Amino acid sequence: MTTTLGTTDLKSALVGRDFLTLADYTPDEIGYLLDLAADLKEKRKNGDIVEPLKGKTLGMIFEKSSTRTRVSFEVGVYQLGGTGLFLSSKDIQIGRGEPIADTAKVLSGYLDGIMIRTFSQTDVESLATNASIPVINGLTDTYHPCQVLADMQTIMETKGRLEGIKVAYIGDGNNMAHSLMIGAAKMGMDISIAAPVGYQPEETITNKAKQFAKGTSVVVTEDPFEAVKDADVIYTDVWASMGQESEQKEREKAFEGFQVNQKLVSLAKPDFSFMHCLPAHRGEEVTAEIIDGKHSVVFQEAENRLHAQKALMVALMGK
Ligand code: CP
Numbered sequence: 001m002t003t004t005l006g007t008t009d010l011k012s013a014l015v016g017r018d019f020l021t022l023a024d025y026t027p028d029e030i031g032y033l034l035d036l037a038a039d040l041k042e043k044r045k046n047g048d049i050v051e052p053l054k055g056k057t058l059g060m061i062f063e064k065s066s067t068r069t070r071v072s073f074e075v076g077v078y079q080l081g082g083t084g085l086f087l088s089s090k091d092i093q094i095g096r097g098e099p100i101a102d103t104a105k106v107l108s109g110y111l112d113g114i115m116i117r118t119f120s121q122t123d124v125e126s127l128a129t130n131a132s133i134p135v136i137n138g139l140t141d142t143y144h145p146c147q148v149l150a151d152m153q154t155i156m157e158t159k160g161r162l163e164g165i166k167v168a169y170i171g172d173g174n175n176m177a178h179s180l181m182i183g184a185a186k187m188g189m190d191i192s193i194a195a196p197v198g199y200q201p202e203e204t205i206t207n208k209a210k211q212f213a214k215g216t217s218v219v220v221t222e223d224p225f226e227a228v229k230d231a232d233v234i235y236t237d238v239w240a241s242m243g244q245e246s247e248q249k250e251r252e253k254a255f256e257g258f259q260v261n262q263k264l265v266s267l268a269k270p271d272f273s274f275m276h277c278l279p280a281h282r283g284e285e286v287t288a289e290i291i292d293g294k295h296s297v298v299f300q301e302a303e304n305r306l307h308a309q310k311a312l313m314v315a316l317m318g319k
């Protein structure tokens with residue numbers, strides 16, 4: 001990817017940084033991370049050992065469940081020569097009310113980086129403000145930037161470019177929709193979000209994405225057919241996210257007509273890719289025919305969590 005800053009400048013601009021939202025990163029910095037992710041993936045396929053994080057430890061705080069994020073971070077830091085520590089919030093004092101600021105200061109004395117998955121973006125910001133080591137957002141109710149880094153790597157691999165790609169996101173205007181909007185706008189992709197009224201992305205985040213877009217479109221609509229028209233990528237996510245399980249029934253009603261199925265995808269480009277951050281609910285937000293069909297790249301996308309996050313850890317926690 002072409003960058004205006006030199007690689008050395010970008011490398012030093014990233015050391016020690018937090019990764020709380022893609023909004024804090026320039027297109028050049030995101031491009032640098034994607035290049036590094038592709039390079040690390042290639043090296044892994046070739047069996048090369050790359051251990052820039054030898055002797056370093058990543059603490060991983062989880063207040064919500066996880067398969068991909070937990071395993072890819074833990075395996076990723078190990079492959080880079082370091083160690084990952086799984087810290088369930090139920091088992092550390094944060095779960096009993098120890099202030100985030102105190103936790104941040106204590107962990108900064110032991111660790112070289114912290115990944116956190118929690119509910120409130122403000123808590124992640126507060127952890128980052130009080131920690132002297134990089135803090136990585138592993139998902140909040142507002143954002144899921146690590147997922148979108150892997151998603152962009154997947155789009156690069158499948159479409160050969162990001163610029164000019166149209167992404168249609170169908171479903172809840174949640175953490176995924178927010179991070180995709182920001183990532184798309186920063187990297188020259190067009191994005192259309194189709195969500196029912198009451199479940200559309202936060203207006204402040206939509207406006208932020210619009211400000212980042214340089215001549216590309218950021219559209220929010222209630223019409224999934226309008227959103228998928230001529231799309232290169234169709235993306236969806238669960239209708240009830242973690243923490244919203246009690247709303248499952250009312251959400252199923254609200255999202256009727258927002259399922260990604262054969263009828264809907266027939267309006268996209270003939271070579272469209274189907275993406276989903278997973279876990280998926282077949283028969284709800286997407287039919288089995290689509291997610292298990294020939295356009296689906298969901299497992300390549302899931303694998304890329306490993307490579308993209310290794311790039312992130314090398315860039316932020318390395319020298
Ligand atoms: N996509 C994703 O973040 O998956 P997990 O919830 O399994 O980590």
Ligand code: NVA
Nearest residue numbers: 174237241242277278
């Ligand atoms: N929106 C989903 C994403 C899971 C990776 C959730 O927050 O549960």
